[in-house]
Amino acid sequence: MRNTARWATTIALTATAVCGPLTGAALAAPATTAPASLYAPSALVLTIAHGDSSATAAPQRAVTLTCAPTASGTHPAAVPACAELRGVGGDLDALAARDDVLCTREYDPVVVTVDGVWQGKRVSYERAFANDCVKTSYGTSVFSF
Amino acid sequence: MRNTARWATTIALTATAVCGPLTGAALAAPATTAPASLYAPSALVLTIAHGDSSATAAPQRAVTLTCAPTASGTHPAAVPACAELRGVGGDLDALAARDDVLCTREYDPVVVTVDGVWQGKRVSYERAFANDCVKTSYGTSVFSF
Numbered sequence: 331m332r333n334t335a336r337w338a339t340t341i342a343l344t345a346t347a348v349c350g351p352l353t354g355a356a357l358a359a360p361a362t363t364a365p366a367s368l369y370a371p372s373a374l375v376l377t378i379a380h381g382d383s384s385a386t387a388a389p390q391r392a393v394t395l396t397c398a399p400t401a402s403g404t405h406p407a408a409v410p411a412c413a414e415l416r417g418v419g420g421d422l423d424a425l426a427a428r429d430d431v432l433c434t435r436e437y438d439p440v441v442v443t444v445d446g447v448w449q450g451k452r453v454s455y456e457r458a459f460a461n462d463c464v465k466t467s468y469g470t471s472v473f474s475f
Numbered sequence: 476m477r478n479t480a481r482w483a484t485t486i487a488l489t490a491t492a493v494c495g496p497l498t499g500a501a502l503a504a505p506a507t508t509a510p511a512s513l514y515a516p517s518a519l520v521l522t523i524a525h526g527d528s529s530a531t532a533a534p535q536r537a538v539t540l541t542c543a544p545t546a547s548g549t550h551p552a553a554v555p556a557c558a559e560l561r562g563v564g565g566d567l568d569a570l571a572a573r574d575d576v577l578c579t580r581e582y583d584p585v586v587v588t589v590d591g592v593w594q595g596k597r598v599s600y601e602r603a604f605a606n607d608c609v610k611t612s613y614g615t616s617v618f619s620f
Contacts, residue, residue: 371537373549375520375591384597392516392592394539396549403548404518404541445590445599446520447537452529454590 369398370450375443376405376475378465382439382458389443393475397448410471420448422455425469433463440465442473514543515595520588521550521620523610527584527603534588538620542593555616565593567600570614578608585610587618 374395381387394403397412405411418424422444440462444455459465465473519540526532539548542557550556563569567589585607589600604610610618 371522371534373520373522373537373539375518375539377516377518377592377597388595389516389592389597392518394518394520394541394548394591396539403539446539447522447534450533452522452534 371447372397372449374403374446374448374453376472377443378473378475379441379443380439381441384441384443384456387441391475405475407471407474411474414469414471415448420451420453422453422457422472425472427464427467428470431463431467433461433467436461438462516592517542517594519548519591519593519598521617522588523618523620524586524588525584526586529586529588529601532586536620550620552616552619556619559614559616560593565596565598567598567602567617570617572609572612573615576608576612578606578612581606583607 374397375392376395377384377389377392379387379389393405395405395408395411396402397408397415401408401412414425415422438461439458441456441458442465444453446453459468519542520537521540522529522534522537524532524534538550540550540553540556541547542553542560546553546557559570560567583606584603586601586603587610589598591598604613
């Protein structure tokens with residue numbers, strides 16, 4: 331079973347390499363186009379810390395998020411967070427600020443990190459926001475934990 | 476509840492800062508010395524790839540591992556893996572090779588990465604092994620996924 335999963339992963343990665351980068355749409359629905367064992371690994375750890383850099387700010391919270399074959403993890407909103415990530419093809423910088431959130435200009439920075447693997451590609455992401463309200467205004471679920 | 480958890484985390488981190496680094500023994504049993512909400516975050520993503528460096532080898536498998544308040548995640552042996560990590564105080568380099576495993580000298584390297592947070596401290600770890608057998612000989616559970 332382990333070997334089967336490994337071969338399936340190898341095949342999936344090879345297919346990706348041969349066919350070139352998948353589009354956002356293709357990334358959005360791997361579960362519906364392939365058997366459950368035929369998906370690239372996706373497993374993330376997200377942290378939040380008070381400060382403007384993860385190098386100097388100790389994480390206050392850390393959650394896990396797995397999006398395949400099903401949404402799981404200690405992220406409090408795993409299902410919508412996975413849907414949101416799929417919606418932007420895993421590109422965290424593409425999470426746009428919502429218009430319906432008004433924040434003060436107070437500078438009390440928070441820094442978010444996302445590490446691990448998304449659809450077979452390594453992720454090492456860090457983003458600082460001026461304050462917690464601004465952070466929450468980006469996307470709807472991914473950064474809300 | 477979110478704020479309560481945040482304050483609890485802040486208090487725990489402050490206590491760590493005031494009291495200095497915890498010893499391995501203290502790290503080993505946070506759940507028995509503190510209420511469930513009073514623990515530093517621990518959430519990890521582990522990957523395995525064929526190659527000698529994560530910079531060049533695409534991950535074949537990726538799993539999550541959370542050790543507090545209870546062992547969980549997509550790691551296939553979360554409970555013993557957490558016990559093993561606690562046993563070495565989160566120091567992955569301290570996982571020793573077992574004597575009861577005999578491996579060939581074949582060079583077919585695999586590289587393991589561990590990223591995230593262990594007991595409130597950021598983890599960014601990478602280790603290459605000469606082959607899969609050698610990898611499995613280190614520790615008993617953490618690298619077996």
